[in-house]
Amino acid sequence: MLILNKILVIDDEEHMCWALEKGLMQEGYQVFTSTRGKHGLDIIRKETPSLVILDLKMPEMDGLEVLVKAKDLMPKLPIIMITAHGTIDTAIEAMKLGATDYITKPFDLDELKMVIRQALMVNHLQEEVTFLRSELNKKYGQIVGNSQAIHDVCGLIEKVADSNATVLVTGESGTGKEITALSIHQLSSRRDKPFVPINCAALPESLLESELFGHEKGAFTGAVARKLGRFELANQGTLFLDEITEMPLSMQVKLLRVLQEKEFERVGGTDSIKIDVRVIAATNRDPMECIRKGTFREDLFYRLNVLPIHLPPLRERTEDIPLLAMHFIKKFNPSQEQRMSPEAMGLLISYEWPGNIRELQNVIERSIILAQGNEIKPHHLPKEIQKLDEVKNETTHGLIINFPDDGISFDEVEKELILKALEKSNGNQTRAAQLLGITRSALLYRAQKYRLKI
Known part of the structure; x- marks a missing residue:
């Protein structure tokens, strides 16, 4: 209609x-x-x-x-x-x-x-x-984005959510592995049961065993009372094992047994405890490389990698940066209408983001504090991002244009520049606008003017 x-x-x-x-x-x-x-x-x-x-x-x-x-x-x-x-x-x-x-x-x-x-x-x-954005937030918690890459991830989350099989989430640091695990839990039939995370790299082997499986009173010096481990706390829910490739090899053997037998003993105990836990593991390393180096068991990898999900780095989904920036601005400054200037947004889109979404979140929080106004501008961003503007200026100053004797059509030049920018950005309108040094709205206006289908 x-x-x-x-x-x-x-x-x-x-x-x-x-x-x-x-x-x-x-x-x-x-x-x-x-x-x-x-x-x-x-x-x-x-x-x-x-x-x-x-x-x-x-x-x-x-x-x-x-x-x-x-x-x-x-x-x-x-x-x-x-x-x-x-x-x-x-x-x-x-x-x-x-x-x-x-x-x-x-x-x-x-x-x-x-x-x-x-x-x-x-x-x-x-x-x-x-x-x-609201639909994605309703369905997948804090996952924000509208790129094809993030749609593929959300599709996988939806497919694996109600399975009891283990999931291995891979991706660089800061790409949102814990949020992905939480989204799987929230979409599953276990959503009303506990979601229990633990970072395997944050604890030494002796403490990690106690944290995972619990201990009995007197099991070791300082064990003054029985303690329930993460597996027991997550019973009928989901246990998230972050940085799984950092787990010591001796603990990997014990974890593999628990995954296979669905039971374990507390440290210092003899009774077997049955559990019903969905396990989701994550790593920022290449598991196959860790297997080749001998730091990660191959049998544990295949036991965990039943349902693999790989999270793309932020530099591969730059069209999501404006959405993520808006999300963090609202998160850190909900009481005030604040926006990112087109120039600042262009710099965010051009930056490589080695720290991924976590780095972007920190940059936005810092910029909000420095801006103290309604608009975040390039000089409010960190120096390493501001430098992109200097590089851009140096590049544009070297532009060479050769005029033919009979002159040129300005409209044709502008039209060709738009087409070249769209080609270089693989049709990404936000990136194309940034390459041209204009806003996305201005790009859409000019595309309409020249009857370009973008």
């Missing part, structure tokens, strides 16, 4: 309202008009329009006041300001207050239609991203 976009025109000149209503209805929009600001706000409350075209200069209540009140009613409502040439500064002030764009009088109707299409498209994409 076709859903018409509702457009509200607020302008004190009746002939302007009439002309815009007629022109926009021909494009298939449902159009409302008002010559007074207060009446226009009433229409916003009643009709919840998709977009507002608002004149700056009006009697009783001027455009800026209407803008502020309209944004209070609908914070994400796209508002295009109409201004005369003499009030450009005021139009810029309107942009700071939340206007989407402005257009100066006299204007061409086709130009206005293009601005409207762009604003509606950007707003639709933002709503879609918000929806997808």
Whole structure:
């Protein structure tokens, strides 16, 4: 079913309202008009329009006041300001207050239609991203992203969740292995039972055995009472063994027996304890390399690797960086509307992220503290990320353009640059925009202008 976009025109000149209503209805929009600001706000409350075209200069209540009140009613409502040439500064002030764009009088109707299409498209994409993000968060806890790589991971999580088979999650440090394990648990029939994590690299062998299997009173010096181990605590739930390849070989033998027999004895005890535990293990190392070096048992690897899940590094899913950045901004500063400037976001997308999502999270938290305002800019980012801007400037300064004798078409050059950027980024619009030094919205506008399908 076709859903018409509702457009509200607020302008004190009746002939302007009439002309815009007629022109926009021909494009298939449902159009409302008002010559007074207060009446226009009433229409916003009643009709919840998709977009507002608002004149700056009006009697009783001027455009800026209407803008502020309209944004209070609908914070994400796209508002295009109409201004005369003499009030450009005021139009810029309107942009700071939340206007989407402005257009100066006299204007061409086709130009206005293009601005409207762009604003509606950007707003639709933002709503879609918000929806997808909320759906992913509902379904997979803290997994954030909309790339194909992360969709593949989420698909695997969904498939393996209700199995009792062991899962081995691999990936570089900071890629979200524990969150993946928690997501599997939350989607499984064990979701109401305990999820118990333990880092195998954080404890020496003597303590690790006690942590996993528990101990009886008097089992060793300091064992003044019986202690339940992680396997018992996770009974009927999920046990997450992080950094499994760091586990000492002698403990790997004991773990393999527990996985096969589904029972164990506490340290210093003789009674066998039956358990029903789903085991998920994880490592940031290459298990096969560890097997070749003799630090990881091959039989344990195959026992754990029944259902493998590999998490891609952040540098291989750069289209998720804007979503992740927004997620962390809201997480660390929920009370304030804060955003990342296009230039800063471009630097985040270009950075290699050796520490992956964990590093990005730390960078965002640090930047929020340093910014102390509504916008995070490049100079709020760490020095190693800021240096990318210097490299970019050095590269662009070396650009060589040869002009033919009969001149060139600027439009054709711009069109070719867009195509080259899209080719280099494998169709990733955010990355292509960053390569061109423009925002994604500007890229979409230019693609529409040249009728490019992206």
